[in-house]
Amino acid sequence: MRRAEHYASPMLHPRPFYYLENFCMALAWLRQRCGDLLNETEHAFIARFHELPRESAALLVRMIGRKGDLFRASKLGYSEIGCPSDAAAALIELGWVDREPPAQADWWPDPSDVIYRLMIRPLCDRLRLVFFGNFRQDWSQFVLADLGIFKYEKVPCDPATRAFHTREHIDTFHALFLCSQQLEESDDIEGLLRMLPPPVADNEWLEDRRRKLQFRIAQCCERQGDLVLALQIYRECGYAGARLRVVRLLERLERIAEALQLAARIREQPADEVETQQVCRMWPRLQRKAGLIPQRSRPPHGWSTFKLVLPLDQRPACLEQATAQALSQAEAPVHYVENGLINSLFGLLCWEAIFAPIAGAFFHEFQAAPADLHAPAFHGRRAAQFAQCFAQLESDGYRDTIRRNFEQKTGIQSRFVFWNVISEALLRSALDCLPREHLAACFGRILANIRSNACGLPDLVQFWPAQRRYRLIEVKGPGDRLQDNQIRWLSFCVAHGIPVSVCQVSW
DNA sequence: TCATTCTTCG
DNA sequence: TTCACACTTTCGC
């Protein structure tokens, strides 16, 4: 690493200030597309930044790219910048960087060493949020994409599109983020509720995030044992799972009649499969508590179960992998793919639909999915494109599309395609063994509710290429039980004639 | 002192 | 930083 004693060494890098160039590109993007969203401080920052000497600007960007806010001068040696204290002078002048008091420096063995503190981290984080639309990505995306480490689909996008449309939305997102961080470390429900922003009328995905956070606050309240307050929060909360929590809390509060009444309403008009599944589990219990005769028990599940005993000596780190090996046969190999296979097939077949240049869906060049992926209108906005993809399943057309996209899009980030799981051979086996009716059924289920149906698929897939046959296998070790989303997929498979079984592994 | 983990860079 | 999954514990019948 280039450290202080080396900063005078020759610059070998072809673009020694690449990170500064990238940061400037981002600032230009922000000024052009989001100028109306930025406040005075942010505008002033951008204006002043461009007036800085190059070395000072570069040092600031280096600091922004690093972790924490405190830096020893001796650790800020960059060959392209040169002397850090020279470069820091202009930054200190602006108040963006501060020299830490010497008392702090006493800790360090070298008293001549200076400590700098970056003062504008919150401002930089806000700019990062406005650019990316999330806090997950950072400026290193630029260089990683340049180097081809991350590849992203090139989607033509309207220069008017951006992550946020109003300043209020930016501030709300930030407030939600802070509140959710607070939830991690604090149990003060009153305080958390005060931090929670009010409902967002004009932004669906922000309102979704708000509701989910409200739900999590209620869960926290429930854990603390304040059932009455939790009930009140759940009742106010529009989050998908909140109705069921209301039933559960009424039950725990021994208000059985009310619980039964709401449960009956949910049974009549379930919002989704999850509600149906959970309310069916609560129903007999509530009836019993109400003194009613429990209705007939649930019909038995339709999937088969078999046992497998692994030798005690080979007790590997990964149970699924070991099971795959044990079940594998020369003519019938087993692969540990979990959600990776079906989702990848879906993502490859529907690539054009997923990355269709719909207005507002793509705004920067580092997206692995459209911004509205989880919006209820996602499918509707691309109905024609998806219909075209699904139509290919009526003939053999889908095979070429999947294989072609596997070749042409290799490595390009997509929310659906697990490049580390699939291979050409796996794809060939899958296309040979999975009938198109099964693919159509699974893809339809994923598209119907991406958030809840893109996961929960069985651990293993076994192919019999010679017989053009396959089966899915969910592995369960001792003490591991089927989860709700796994049960829903198993039931779905049974209903559509997709061969699936559960393998109970022991030693 | 060595091994492990964290951080940085591109 | 988020989420899906496994693994563990507790409860009530």
Place this chain on the structure above:
DNA sequence: GAAAGTGTGTCTCGAAGAATGAGT
């Protein structure tokens, strides 16, 4: 059996330098 709670890996690469910390 059902429910709730906890833990873990992984979103994101690999190479290489620094820091950490347990053990001597």
